[in-house]
Amino acid sequence: MRGAKVSVRDLRKRYGAVKALDGVTFDVESGEYFVILGPVGSGRSTLLKCIAGLERPDSGDILFDGESVLGLPPEKRLVGYMPPGYALFPHMTVWENVAYGLWIRGYPRREVEERVEEALKLVGLLHRADSYPHQLSGGQRQRIALARALASGARVLLLDEPLTALDAVLTLEVRREVRRLAKSLGLTVIHVTHNQEEAMA
Numbered sequence: 001m002r003g004a005k006v007s008v009r010d011l012r013k014r015y016g017a018v019k020a021l022d023g024v025t026f027d028v029e030s031g032e033y034f035v036i037l038g039p040v041g042s043g044r045s046t047l048l049k050c051i052a053g054l055e056r057p058d059s060g061d062i063l064f065d066g067e068s069v070l071g072l073p074p075e076k077r078l079v080g081y082m083p084p085g086y087a088l089f090p091h092m093t094v095w096e097n098v099a100y101g102l103w104i105r106g107y108p109r110r111e112v113e114e115r116v117e118e119a120l121k122l123v124g125l126l127h128r129a130d131s132y133p134h135q136l137s138g139g140q141r142q143r144i145a146l147a148r149a150l151a152s153g154a155r156v157l158l159l160d161e162p163l164t165a166l167d168a169v170l171t172l173e174v175r176r177e178v179r180r181l182a183k184s185l186g187l188t189v190i191h192v193t194h195n196q197e198e199a200m201a
Protein backbone atom coordinates (compact mmCIF):
# COMPACT_ATOMS: atom_id res chain seq x y z
CA MET A 1 0.00 0.00 0.00
CA ARG A 2 1.11 3.56 -0.69
CA GLY A 3 -0.20 6.70 0.97
CA ALA A 4 -1.74 9.38 -1.22
CA LYS A 5 -0.10 12.74 -1.76
CA VAL A 6 -2.50 15.26 -0.24
CA SER A 7 -2.81 18.78 -1.64
CA VAL A 8 -4.98 21.41 0.02
CA ARG A 9 -5.67 24.49 -2.10
CA ASP A 10 -6.99 27.79 -0.72
CA LEU A 11 -9.52 26.02 1.48
CA ARG A 12 -12.24 28.21 3.05
CA LYS A 13 -15.02 27.37 5.45
CA ARG A 14 -17.26 29.66 7.51
CA TYR A 15 -19.74 28.92 10.23
CA GLY A 16 -21.88 32.05 10.26
CA ALA A 17 -19.53 34.89 11.17
CA VAL A 18 -16.68 32.53 12.15
CA LYS A 19 -14.00 31.90 9.54
CA ALA A 20 -12.87 28.41 10.55
CA LEU A 21 -10.63 28.09 7.46
CA ASP A 22 -9.40 31.18 5.67
CA GLY A 23 -7.41 30.17 2.62
CA VAL A 24 -5.44 27.12 3.76
CA THR A 25 -2.87 25.76 1.31
CA PHE A 26 -0.27 23.01 1.80
CA ASP A 27 1.06 19.75 0.32
CA VAL A 28 1.83 16.52 2.13
CA GLU A 29 3.93 14.03 0.18
CA SER A 30 3.02 10.37 -0.09
CA GLY A 31 4.18 8.58 3.07
CA GLU A 32 5.03 11.82 4.87
CA TYR A 33 4.16 12.38 8.56
CA PHE A 34 2.89 15.95 8.67
CA VAL A 35 2.07 17.78 11.91
CA ILE A 36 -0.04 20.92 12.21
CA LEU A 37 0.33 22.88 15.44
CA GLY A 38 -2.35 25.36 16.44
CA PRO A 39 -4.43 26.54 19.39
CA VAL A 40 -7.94 25.33 20.20
CA GLY A 41 -10.47 26.94 17.86
CA SER A 42 -7.96 27.51 15.04
CA GLY A 43 -9.84 25.29 12.59
CA ARG A 44 -7.80 22.10 12.85
CA SER A 45 -10.77 19.73 13.22
CA THR A 46 -12.63 21.55 10.46
CA LEU A 47 -9.64 21.04 8.18
CA LEU A 48 -9.42 17.30 8.91
CA LYS A 49 -13.18 16.86 8.52
CA CYS A 50 -13.02 18.55 5.11
CA ILE A 51 -10.22 16.18 4.07
CA ALA A 52 -12.18 13.18 5.38
CA GLY A 53 -15.35 14.33 3.60
CA LEU A 54 -17.33 14.89 6.80
CA GLU A 55 -17.61 18.65 6.13
CA ARG A 56 -17.86 20.49 2.83
CA PRO A 57 -15.58 23.49 2.33
CA ASP A 58 -17.15 26.68 0.95
CA SER A 59 -14.39 26.97 -1.64
CA GLY A 60 -10.94 25.69 -2.50
CA ASP A 61 -9.93 22.14 -3.38
CA ILE A 62 -8.52 18.96 -1.85
CA LEU A 63 -6.57 16.60 -4.11
CA PHE A 64 -5.26 13.08 -3.54
CA ASP A 65 -2.47 12.23 -5.98
CA GLY A 66 -3.50 15.21 -8.08
CA GLU A 67 -7.21 14.35 -8.33
CA SER A 68 -9.91 16.32 -6.56
CA VAL A 69 -11.77 14.28 -3.93
CA LEU A 70 -14.43 16.90 -3.20
CA GLY A 71 -17.01 14.95 -5.18
CA LEU A 72 -16.30 11.71 -3.29
CA PRO A 73 -18.24 10.63 -0.19
CA PRO A 74 -16.14 9.82 2.91
CA GLU A 75 -16.17 6.04 2.34
CA LYS A 76 -14.69 6.45 -1.14
CA ARG A 77 -11.78 8.66 -0.05
CA LEU A 78 -9.85 5.90 1.72
CA VAL A 79 -9.16 8.13 4.67
CA GLY A 80 -9.02 7.15 8.31
CA TYR A 81 -10.18 9.98 10.57
CA MET A 82 -9.34 9.48 14.25
CA PRO A 83 -11.33 12.06 16.23
CA PRO A 84 -10.33 13.10 19.76
CA GLY A 85 -11.40 10.30 22.08
CA TYR A 86 -11.41 7.93 19.07
CA ALA A 87 -15.24 7.65 18.91
CA LEU A 88 -15.33 3.91 19.51
CA PHE A 89 -18.81 2.41 19.96
CA PRO A 90 -19.02 1.50 23.66
CA HIS A 91 -21.63 -1.24 23.16
CA MET A 92 -19.60 -3.02 20.47
CA THR A 93 -16.63 -5.32 20.97
CA VAL A 94 -13.21 -4.49 19.61
CA TRP A 95 -13.88 -6.82 16.69
CA GLU A 96 -17.22 -5.19 15.92
CA ASN A 97 -15.77 -1.70 16.17
CA VAL A 98 -13.14 -2.53 13.57
CA ALA A 99 -15.60 -4.43 11.36
CA TYR A 100 -18.38 -1.84 11.47
CA GLY A 101 -17.14 0.39 8.66
CA LEU A 102 -16.78 -2.64 6.41
CA TRP A 103 -20.23 -3.98 7.25
CA ILE A 104 -21.96 -0.76 6.37
CA ARG A 105 -20.13 -0.74 3.06
CA GLY A 106 -21.43 -4.22 2.32
CA TYR A 107 -18.15 -6.13 2.13
CA PRO A 108 -18.61 -9.92 1.96
CA ARG A 109 -18.34 -11.67 5.33
CA ARG A 110 -15.16 -13.54 4.46
CA GLU A 111 -13.37 -10.35 3.44
CA VAL A 112 -14.51 -8.52 6.56
CA GLU A 113 -13.09 -11.32 8.70
CA GLU A 114 -9.76 -11.28 6.89
CA ARG A 115 -9.38 -7.51 7.02
CA VAL A 116 -10.34 -7.20 10.68
CA GLU A 117 -8.01 -10.02 11.70
CA GLU A 118 -5.14 -8.54 9.75
CA ALA A 119 -5.68 -5.03 11.16
CA LEU A 120 -5.94 -6.29 14.74
CA LYS A 121 -2.75 -8.31 14.24
CA LEU A 122 -0.95 -5.23 12.95
CA VAL A 123 -1.75 -3.27 16.11
CA GLY A 124 -1.10 -6.29 18.35
CA LEU A 125 -4.62 -6.57 19.76
CA LEU A 126 -6.10 -9.65 18.12
CA HIS A 127 -6.20 -11.31 21.53
CA ARG A 128 -8.53 -8.55 22.77
CA ALA A 129 -11.04 -8.93 19.92
CA ASP A 130 -13.88 -9.83 22.30
CA SER A 131 -13.23 -7.04 24.80
CA TYR A 132 -15.28 -3.86 25.02
CA PRO A 133 -13.62 -0.42 24.75
CA HIS A 134 -14.06 0.35 28.47
CA GLN A 135 -12.03 -2.76 29.30
CA LEU A 136 -9.00 -1.38 27.44
CA SER A 137 -6.36 1.17 28.35
CA GLY A 138 -6.20 4.54 26.58
CA GLY A 139 -3.28 3.32 24.49
CA GLN A 140 -5.15 0.19 23.46
CA ARG A 141 -8.21 2.22 22.49
CA GLN A 142 -5.98 4.34 20.32
CA ARG A 143 -4.71 1.20 18.61
CA ILE A 144 -8.27 -0.01 17.99
CA ALA A 145 -9.09 3.28 16.30
CA LEU A 146 -5.96 2.81 14.22
CA ALA A 147 -6.97 -0.77 13.37
CA ARG A 148 -10.36 0.53 12.25
CA ALA A 149 -8.69 2.97 9.88
CA LEU A 150 -6.32 0.30 8.56
CA ALA A 151 -9.08 -2.29 8.03
CA SER A 152 -10.97 0.13 5.84
CA GLY A 153 -7.91 0.41 3.59
CA ALA A 154 -7.03 4.00 4.47
CA ARG A 155 -4.31 5.66 2.37
CA VAL A 156 -4.36 8.77 4.51
CA LEU A 157 -4.56 8.85 8.29
CA LEU A 158 -5.94 11.97 9.99
CA LEU A 159 -5.09 12.20 13.69
CA ASP A 160 -7.09 14.81 15.60
CA GLU A 161 -5.33 15.52 18.92
CA PRO A 162 -4.75 11.79 19.25
CA LEU A 163 -2.68 11.84 22.42
CA THR A 164 -4.57 14.25 24.66
CA ALA A 165 -6.38 11.42 26.46
CA LEU A 166 -3.16 9.64 27.40
CA ASP A 167 -0.63 10.03 30.19
CA ALA A 168 2.96 11.01 29.43
CA VAL A 169 4.53 7.54 29.34
CA LEU A 170 1.77 6.12 27.19
CA THR A 171 1.97 9.12 24.90
CA LEU A 172 5.58 8.28 24.08
CA GLU A 173 4.73 4.65 23.43
CA VAL A 174 1.66 5.33 21.28
CA ARG A 175 3.45 8.05 19.32
CA ARG A 176 6.21 5.60 18.45
CA GLU A 177 3.73 2.88 17.56
CA VAL A 178 1.64 5.03 15.24
CA ARG A 179 4.74 6.29 13.47
CA ARG A 180 6.19 2.81 13.10
CA LEU A 181 2.96 1.44 11.63
CA ALA A 182 2.39 4.41 9.36
CA LYS A 183 5.94 4.15 8.08
CA SER A 184 5.89 0.40 7.51
CA LEU A 185 2.59 0.72 5.62
CA GLY A 186 3.69 3.81 3.69
CA LEU A 187 0.67 5.79 4.93
CA THR A 188 0.42 9.54 4.65
CA VAL A 189 -0.37 11.02 8.07
CA ILE A 190 -1.75 14.45 8.98
CA HIS A 191 -1.64 14.96 12.73
CA VAL A 192 -3.05 18.07 14.42
CA THR A 193 -2.35 19.13 17.98
CA HIS A 194 -2.21 22.17 20.26
CA ASN A 195 0.70 20.60 22.15
CA GLN A 196 4.03 22.07 21.11
CA GLU A 197 6.09 19.29 22.62
CA GLU A 198 4.06 16.66 20.78
CA ALA A 199 4.37 18.52 17.51
CA MET A 200 8.16 18.82 17.84
CA ALA A 201 8.52 15.11 18.68
Ligand code: ADP
Residues within 6 Å of the ligand: 015, 018, 019, 020, 038, 039, 040, 041, 042, 043, 044, 045, 046, 047
Ligand atom coordinates in the same frame (compact mmCIF):
# COMPACT_ATOMS: atom_id res chain seq x y z
P1 ADP B 1 -10.00 23.26 16.48
O1 ADP B 1 -10.21 21.83 16.12
O2 ADP B 1 -8.71 23.83 16.00
O3 ADP B 1 -10.18 23.49 17.96
P2 ADP B 1 -12.46 23.72 15.02
O4 ADP B 1 -12.16 23.38 13.61
O5 ADP B 1 -13.21 22.71 15.82
O6 ADP B 1 -11.12 24.15 15.75
O7 ADP B 1 -13.30 25.07 15.06
C1 ADP B 1 -12.86 26.25 14.40
C2 ADP B 1 -13.89 27.34 14.62
O8 ADP B 1 -15.10 27.00 13.98
C3 ADP B 1 -14.24 27.55 16.10
O9 ADP B 1 -14.49 28.93 16.29
C4 ADP B 1 -15.50 26.74 16.25
O10 ADP B 1 -16.31 27.26 17.29
C5 ADP B 1 -16.17 26.90 14.91
N1 ADP B 1 -16.97 25.71 14.54
C6 ADP B 1 -16.50 24.47 14.32
N2 ADP B 1 -17.48 23.61 13.98
C7 ADP B 1 -18.63 24.34 13.99
C8 ADP B 1 -20.00 24.04 13.73
N3 ADP B 1 -20.39 22.81 13.34
N4 ADP B 1 -20.89 25.04 13.84
C9 ADP B 1 -20.50 26.28 14.20
N5 ADP B 1 -19.24 26.63 14.45
C10 ADP B 1 -18.30 25.69 14.36
Ligand code: MG
Residues within 6 Å of the ligand: 044, 045, 046, 160
Ligand atom coordinates in the same frame (compact mmCIF):
# COMPACT_ATOMS: atom_id res chain seq x y z
MG1 MG C 1 -10.53 20.15 17.27
